[in-house]
Amino acid sequence: MAKDTTGRMRVTVKSGGRMKLSSKLWLERQLNDPYVAQAKRDGYRSRAAYKLTEIDDKFRLLKSGMAVVDLGAAPGGWSQVAAKKVGAADGRGKVVAIDLLEMGEVPGVTFAQLDFLDPSAPERLREMLGGGADIVMSDMAANTTGHRKTDQLRIVGLVETAAMFASEVLKPGGTFLAKVFQSGADASLMTELKRDYASVKHVKPAASRKDSSERYLLATGFRGGAARDAEAAAETE
């Protein structure tokens, strides 16, 4: 762990594009965060569970019997919420999840420790899924380098790869939900998604920290590969 100029210990929170925080500040934040306390009371692995809960309460995305892909799932808050909503523990629905990090078992969730950017990841996920998905959700946050432009490109690259994967596995009518960071760099992705989905918007749940540029891209009503290809062919005629 590095020390800052005052000699205080610092923690480097690299994921999520967050800035370096001194350990004292980080601890204060955790202690004063009502979502952290609530997550402990409700048995959620992370405060992130409330972001998905809020988005789902508003847009009614997760329903019993659905098949869900959770990318960047650890420590497991989103998986817990999704498993409960789709009925994964009793076999009504299905949740498959991956992360670079290990994740403790969540009842009903099939997990693999895997880098989503590894060329083998899409195939592995398809095997785990064993069919189409109703929702592909990604709370992945690329590791940051500190170089703004590089970080933005990495973040957008990760979301674009997730969107490409979603377009391969989603059933018609399906949903893609992904964490993005406000930068303007995702404008071309938005244009692409608007072709493939009936509705595309940004959402910022209250549980997402106000001082963070984090927000979520919500694309609903996937038109399906066939419809999209037909539209593209018509445009080139």
Ligand SMILES: C[S@@+](CC[C@H](N)C(=O)[O-])C[C@H]1O[C@@H](n2cnc3c(N)ncnc32)[C@H](O)[C@@H]1O
């Ligand atoms: C904000 S956390 C996810 C929190 C989770 N949604 C929850 O509710 O507990 C972001 C996660 O993305 C994972 N991640 C980042 N890049 C990844 C990649 N290339 N492949 C898989 N997971 C990745 C990180 O390891 C981290 O656990």
